Amino acid sequence: MTDVERRRGASPVPAGWDYAPAPEARDIVRLKERYGLFVGGEWREPRSGERYATIDPASEEPLAEVAQAGREDVALAVAAARDAFDNGWSRLPGSERAKYLFRIARILQERSRELAVLESLNGGKPIKESRDVDLPLAAAHFFYYAGWADKLEYAFPNRRPRPVGVAGQIIPWNFPLLMLAWKVAPALACGNTVVLKPAETTPLTALLFCDVLRQAEVPPGVVNIVTGDGRTGAELVAADVDKIAFTGSTEVGKAIQRQLAGTGKRLTLELGGKAANVIFDDAPLDQAVEGIVNGIYFNQGHVCCAGSRLLVQESVYEEVIRRLKRRMGTLRVGDPLDKNTDLGAINSRAQLEKIEALVEAGKEEGAEIYQPPCRLPEKGYWFAPTVFTSVAQSYRIAQEEIFGPVLSALTFRTPDEAVEKANNTPYGLSAGVWTEKGSRILWMAERLRAGVIWANTYNRFDPASPFGGYKESGFGREGGLHGLEPYLEFE
Amino acid sequence: MARAPALLGGFELPLEPRLPRIGSVDAVAVEERAASLARRSIKREAKLFALDLAIRMIDLTTLEGADTPGKVAALCSKAIRPDPSDPTIPSVAAVCVYPNLVPTAVASLRGTGVRVASVATAFPSGQTPTGVKVREVEEVVAMGADEVDMVIDRGAFLSGRYARVYDEIVQVKTACGPARLKVILEVGELGTYDNVRRASLLAMAAGADFVKTSTGKLPAAATLPVTLVMLEAIRDVYDETGRLVGMKPAGGIRQAKQAVQYLVQLHETLGPDWMTPDLYRLGASTLLNDVLMQVRKERTGRYQGPDYFTVD
Numbered sequence: 001m002t003d004v005e006r007r008r009g010a011s012p013v014p015a016g017w018d019y020a021p022a023p024e025a026r027d028i029v030r031l032k033e034r035y036g037l038f039v040g041g042e043w044r045e046p047r048s049g050e051r052y053a054t055i056d057p058a059s060e061e062p063l064a065e066v067a068q069a070g071r072e073d074v075a076l077a078v079a080a081a082r083d084a085f086d087n088g089w090s091r092l093p094g095s096e097r098a099k100y101l102f103r104i105a106r107i108l109q110e111r112s113r114e115l116a117v118l119e120s121l122n123g124g125k126p127i128k129e130s131r132d133v134d135l136p137l138a139a140a141h142f143f144y145y146a147g148w149a150d151k152l153e154y155a156f157p158n159r160r161p162r163p164v165g166v167a168g169q170i171i172p173w174n175f176p177l178l179m180l181a182w183k184v185a186p187a188l189a190c191g192n193t194v195v196l197k198p199a200e201t202t203p204l205t206a207l208l209f210c211d212v213l214r215q216a217e218v219p220p221g222v223v224n225i226v227t228g229d230g231r232t233g234a235e236l237v238a239a240d241v242d243k244i245a246f247t248g249s250t251e252v253g254k255a256i257q258r259q260l261a262g263t264g265k266r267l268t269l270e271l272g273g274k275a276a277n278v279i280f281d282d283a284p285l286d287q288a289v290e291g292i293v294n295g296i297y298f299n300q301g302h303v304c305c306a307g308s309r310l311l312v313q314e315s316v317y318e319e320v321i322r323r324l325k326r327r328m329g330t331l332r333v334g335d336p337l338d339k340n341t342d343l344g345a346i347n348s349r350a351q352l353e354k355i356e357a358l359v360e361a362g363k364e365e366g367a368e369i370y371q372p373p374c375r376l377p378e379k380g381y382w383f384a385p386t387v388f389t390s391v392a393q394s395y396r397i398a399q400e401e402i403f404g405p406v407l408s409a410l411t412f413r414t415p416d417e418a419v420e421k422a423n424n425t426p427y428g429l430s431a432g433v434w435t436e437k438g439s440r441i442l443w444m445a446e447r448l449r450a451g452v453i454w455a456n457t458y459n460r461f462d463p464a465s466p467f468g469g470y471k472e473s474g475f476g477r478e479g480g481l482h483g484l485e486p487y488l489e490f491e
Numbered sequence: 492m493a494r495a496p497a498l499l500g501g502f503e504l505p506l507e508p509r510l511p512r513i514g515s516v517d518a519v520a521v522e523e524r525a526a527s528l529a530r531r532s533i534k535r536e537a538k539l540f541a542l543d544l545a546i547r548m549i550d551l552t553t554l555e556g557a558d559t560p561g562k563v564a565a566l567c568s569k570a571i572r573p574d575p576s577d578p579t580i581p582s583v584a585a586v587c588v589y590p591n592l593v594p595t596a597v598a599s600l601r602g603t604g605v606r607v608a609s610v611a612t613a614f615p616s617g618q619t620p621t622g623v624k625v626r627e628v629e630e631v632v633a634m635g636a637d638e639v640d641m642v643i644d645r646g647a648f649l650s651g652r653y654a655r656v657y658d659e660i661v662q663v664k665t666a667c668g669p670a671r672l673k674v675i676l677e678v679g680e681l682g683t684y685d686n687v688r689r690a691s692l693l694a695m696a697a698g699a700d701f702v703k704t705s706t707g708k709l710p711a712a713a714t715l716p717v718t719l720v721m722l723e724a725i726r727d728v729y730d731e732t733g734r735l736v737g738m739k740p741a742g743g744i745r746q747a748k749q750a751v752q753y754l755v756q757l758h759e760t761l762g763p764d765w766m767t768p769d770l771y772r773l774g775a776s777t778l779l780n781d782v783l784m785q786v787r788k789e790r791t792g793r794y795q796g797p798d799y800f801t802v803d
Contacts, residue, residue, distance in 0.1 A: 013547060013767050017540055017758055022532035128530065286723045287520035322730075330759045339532040436515050456517050 019332075022339040024127045029118045031204070034065035037073055037227065038210040040080035041220025047072040052229075054203055057124040058336050058345040058380040066203045069226040074195070074235040077224040081166040081193040082240070084221030090163050090191045094150030101146030101188060103216040108139040108181075111212065115205055119177055120336040122204040124345030124381070125299050127337050137461055138181035141479075144463035145185035148484060152190065155481055160491040163191030164266060165242030167487065170233045171206075172248045173199035173347050174302040174403075180206055182467075182478045183245055184223060190487035192243075193222050197236055199248075200229040201348045234259075241265065245486065247304070250401075250427075250472050268476025268486045270304065270468055272401040273429030275450065276422035277307030277458060280415075281316045283434035287456070289323045292407070295432060295458040297331060297385050300343055301405040302351070304473075305430035307458055309398060310387075310409040311418055317411050321389060324409075328385050329372040343405060346381040355383050355404035362388050362397035367408070393421060401427070415440065419447045428470030432458045451477070513692060514727075516684035516720050525715040528759060529752045535789070538751065542786050545750040546573060549583040549779055550608055550739065550772045553592075554707065560595040562803075563588055567599035569803040574783050583779065584768040585638060589614075590631045597635035608638035608673070612663060615677070615706035617642040621659050628666040639663070640673045642706060645680045648690060656690075660697035673701035673739055673772075676721075679711030684720045691724035701737035707774065712742025715756060722760040735764070741774025747785040750778060 034051065036043040048070030053062040067073070089097070108115065115138075116130040125134070152161045167187045171179040176198055187194050198206035206225050213223055226232055230252070237244055237256050243266040246256055250271040260267050277295045279288050295307025312320045336344035346352040363369055367388040376382040383404055391398050391408040398408045412418040422431055431450040433441055441455040451469045454460060461467070466482035468474060476486050533541060551570045553562065567586055574580040585606035586596050596607045609631040613619035628639055641663050647655040664672050674694035678687050691702050702721055705712040718740045725736045738761075740753055750773060757765055765771055780800045788794050 014540060014543065015763065015766070017544075017754075017763065017766060018537060019531065019533060020535045020537040022534050132530075282515070284515045284517040284520065287517040287524070290520055290524050339530075456520065 019340050021335070023335065024117055024120075024131075024337045024339055026117055026121065026337060028114045029121065031064050035067065035203070035207045035227070037067050037069055037077065038207070038223075038225040039073075039077045039221075040083070040224070041214070044073075044076070046070065047076070054122060054201065056121050056380075057201070057347055058377070060379055060381075063122060063204065066207070066227045068228040069197075069232045069235070071235045074226055074232065074239050077195045077226050078166055078168070078236075078239045078241055080221040081195050081224050084219060085163070085166055085193040088219060089193055089222050092191070094152060094189075094191075097188060097191060098146045098149035100216055100218050101142050101149060101185060104212060104218070105139045105142035105146060107212045107215050108135065108142065112136070112139070115177060115208060117337065118208055119205050120344065123173060123176055123202045124336050124347050125302075126341040126344040128339055128341070129299060134175055134178045137463070138178045141178075141181040141463045142185045145189040145483075148186075148481075149189040152484065152488065155484060156488070156490065161190070161484075161488040162491070164487055164489055165192060166240075167192045167194050167243045167245060168236040168239060168241035169194055169196040170236060170244070170246045170248065171196065171198055172304075173202040174299060174304070176202040177205040177209065179247055180209060183247075186478070186483045187245075187487050188222065190484055192487050195224045195226060195236060195239075195241065197226050197228065197233050203227040243267070243486065245476070246270070253474060266486065268478075269474035270476070270478065271429075271472060271474040272403075273304045273306070273427045273469065273473050274309055274399065274401050274425045275305055275307050275427075275430040275432065276309045276311050276425075276448075277432035278412075278418050278422055278434065278444065279310070279312045279316070279320055280418075280433075280435035280437070280440065281313040282436045283316075284436065284456070285316065285320060285323060288434040289320065289327050291432060291434060291456070291458045292320075292324055293327055293331070296407040297343055297405050298459050300346055300383070302347055302403055303459065305452060305459065305467075306403075307430075307432050308402060308407060309422075309425075310407055311412050311421055312409065313418075314411040314413055321387075321409060324387060325370055325372070328370075328387065331372065331374070331385050333374050333382065333384060334377060343385060346383050346404065349381055351403065352381040352383060355402055355406060358397055358400060358402045359386060359406060362391070362395060362406075362408070365395045365397070367391045367395060367397060393424060399425065415443065419444065423447075423449045426472040429468075429473035430454070513689060516688050518684050521684060521719055522716045525719045525756065528719075528756045529715055531752075531755045533751050533755065539786065539789050541751045541754045542747060542782050542789070543581065544754060544766065545747070545773060545782050546583060546779065547581050548768045548771050548773050550585045550587045550741070550774045551583045551779060552587040552707065552741070552774055552776050554587070554589060554610060554614075558589060558592055560592065563592045563595045564599050565803040567596055567605070569779070569801060570605045571600070571603045573779055574800070577787075580783065580786070584772055587640060587774065590627060590634070593631050593634040593636050606637040607635060608640055609636040610640045610642075610706075612641040612659075614640070614642050615708040617644045618646060621662060624659065625662050625666045628663050632666065632668055632670045636670055638671045638673060639667050640675055640703060642675045642677060643690060643694065645677055648681070648686070653689075653693060657693055657697050660694055660699065664698035671700040672698065673703045673737075674699040675703045675706055675741075677706055677709065678704050678713075678717045679709040684717065687717055687720050688724050691721045692728070695724070695728045695734075695736050699736060701739050701772065703739035703741055703774065705742040705774075707742035709742070713740035713744060713774075715752060718753065719756055719760065722757065726761055735770060737770040737772065738765070739772040739774055744773055744775050745777045745781065747778070747782045750782060
């Protein structure tokens with residue numbers, strides 16, 4: 001070694017490599033100071049007269065003022081949608097509807113950088129995710145359903161599919177534009193018109209989407225966007241719509257279901273989850289650890305299908321946890337617009353408080369907490385990636401949806417026990433299975449009560465694949481052929 | 492003769508009982524991880540740091556039938572002082588040549604700190620009796636090579652004769668004496684990531700100081716995912732035994748951008764301890780000039796034409 005040292009004496013090998021900031025330019029996004037409601041193809045001032053500021057959760061700086069739509073505003077939007085449905089859109093040939101959807105898809109691709117930057121600004125998610133996941137998937141969804149628009153007769157042979165009418169759609173804040181695409185694309189492909197309410201904290205990409213609609217020359221009233229908090233959502237549920245599609249919390253979903261009971265309005269719900277990510281001892285461990293990380297730290301854990309309950313076979317538990325902790329040390333938390341950021345900001349103060357409360361509960365119940373050392377910015381809403389070990393099935397952190405970057409790790413001994421523990425939850429949205437054995441994957445998939453089961457991967461989406469839950473995770477499917485049905489009536 | 496390791500998953504290798512279980516690799520997931528690491532955005536001072544380090548890690552290589560003492564001497568000058576107009580540019584780690592050119596390289600590099608690496612063991616195919624290979628290694632070490640880059644017997648590996656592969660590495664390691672041994676797996680011929688992982692563990696168990704991806708003689712040479720699989724094997728050996736084994740991706744790394752991607756992968760897999768030429772090398776020839784060009788571009792903001800960088 002001495003000759004090495006001699007050689008390096010003059011010019012020692014430098015140590016300590018820090019990645020320089022690599023921020024995505026935000027000037028591609030031009031925001032208005034205030035936004036109205038998009039009704040009948042035009043911007044309207046809210047009759048409610050109410051507005052609120054929407055912020056950047058990474059800095060708490062206000063980005064724009066948006067309208068808080070009231071009962072009258074929602075009624076006007078529904079009327080515009082009804083008018084568009086009755087006077088044209090529902091009778092348009094499928095091939096014509098498809099043209100609009102293809103156009104929207106292409107414009108989303110063309111303007112993807114602008115929309116991705118805005119998504120990260122308003123929602124706090126890392127730019128690499130909005131750029132590489134949200135936007136490509138949103139465009140893919142429109143492309144996919146554009147293809148179905150003129151093939152509905154073939155999709156449902158001898159059943160004479162007809163559109164349902166006006167769909168009221170309420171979407172969450174975790175994937176604002178992607179959830180809009182999941183809702184709007186199939187509805188339009190089937191010949192329905194739409195009133196969509198984006199989440200209270202993340203209205204901006206939906207409002208920019210209105211610009212896309214105009215660019216694509218979608219007829220006025222086919223898509224209407226009303227912004228506001230839960231009150232606006234309640235007005236939309238109560239309004240004269242034919243169908244409600246809701247993605248959000250189980251609590252609100254239950255309230256909507258109660259309210260709609262007996263009204264004849266159709267309903268689909270995509271609610272919470274507490275998915276098990278099951279690691280068998282023959283799994284490719286390094287890749288399984290990537291799957292665990294992707295399962296729970298993707299989008300700060302603001303994912304309804306997040307793999308928030310880690311079930312590891314006891315024989316490899318220590319090894320998996322050791323690898324996981326080391327991997328967590330390389331996660332980069334910070335500025336959502338930095339291209340190297342892995343975890344961005346928590347979406348809102350309310351959500352941050354909820355995460356903090358559940359993490360406190362986990363500590364009190366006796367679970368061991370681990371967070372890698374990381375510097376969190378002073379302003380904005382942040383939470384370090386967290387894993388709880390020594391978790392019992394009865395702890396709140398193993399039962400309740402945290403919707404943040406918090407993982408609860410448990411063990412199992414046999415495949416039967418894995419199934420039992422994985423299914424032992426009121427939810428049933430998704431699950432992950434990691435094993436080298438193909439037969440075991442199928443064996444598990446038959447027994448897991450979850451709408452989506454990933455094998456040796458996690459959080460992978462495709463417009464052709466249906467998505468939805470069992471039990472308290474909701475009902476109805478979005479995506480694929482199945483995703484057309486909620487927007488069609490059959491003779 | 493040394494006993495060979497059993498290679499059944501979950502069983503320990505007899506010669507180093509604390510080596511990790513063999514395990515397996517999921518191809519889709521490892522490629523995804525490698526691709527996501529390659530998307531890191533490395534700018535300004537971070538980029539300059541990486542480029543400087545990349546130069547220090549290069550094994551500047553010429554492995555042609557047409558290699559002559561003149562050609563090798565010129566390459567050695569380049570290795571010592573890659574950019575004569577810029578004294579801040581460090582020397583590369585080593586010059587890698589065929590056995591017959593070792594004396595020339597030794598003479599040209601004496602006292603400079605740049606090491607002499609020689610390929611050996613019937614490079615590149617390795618299809619020669621073990622005795623001949625051992626003899627070859629003894630000769631290159633006697634001629635003054637500091638490092639030996641051997642190839643494994645892929646014929647034996649692919650036919651399941653792991654013991655033979657293992658024994659051969661053990662004998663070559665003995666023949667190396669003080670010289671450092673890099674074991675070339677020739678991943679392009681191994682076919683699967685599982686095989687790459689097995690061969691890496693086998694080579695490390697047999698005493699490799701470095702594991703190296705490729706000879707550079709096949710179109711399928713180093714890739715980011717294959718290197719990631721090898722880094723993970725190195726890390727597992729470190730976890731179990733505390734031994735630090737080096738890594739050398741070789742072949743196909745021609746651009747500075749690729750070199751930065753390899754360093755990002757190293758940084759986020761094995762961490763800062765491995766960010767040194769003692770434990771990481773880049774086997775390359777044309778890479779060096781592209782790195783020099785990028786360094787000058789980062790410093791001046793302008794690209795200079797290829798004629799401003801010497802071709803050796």
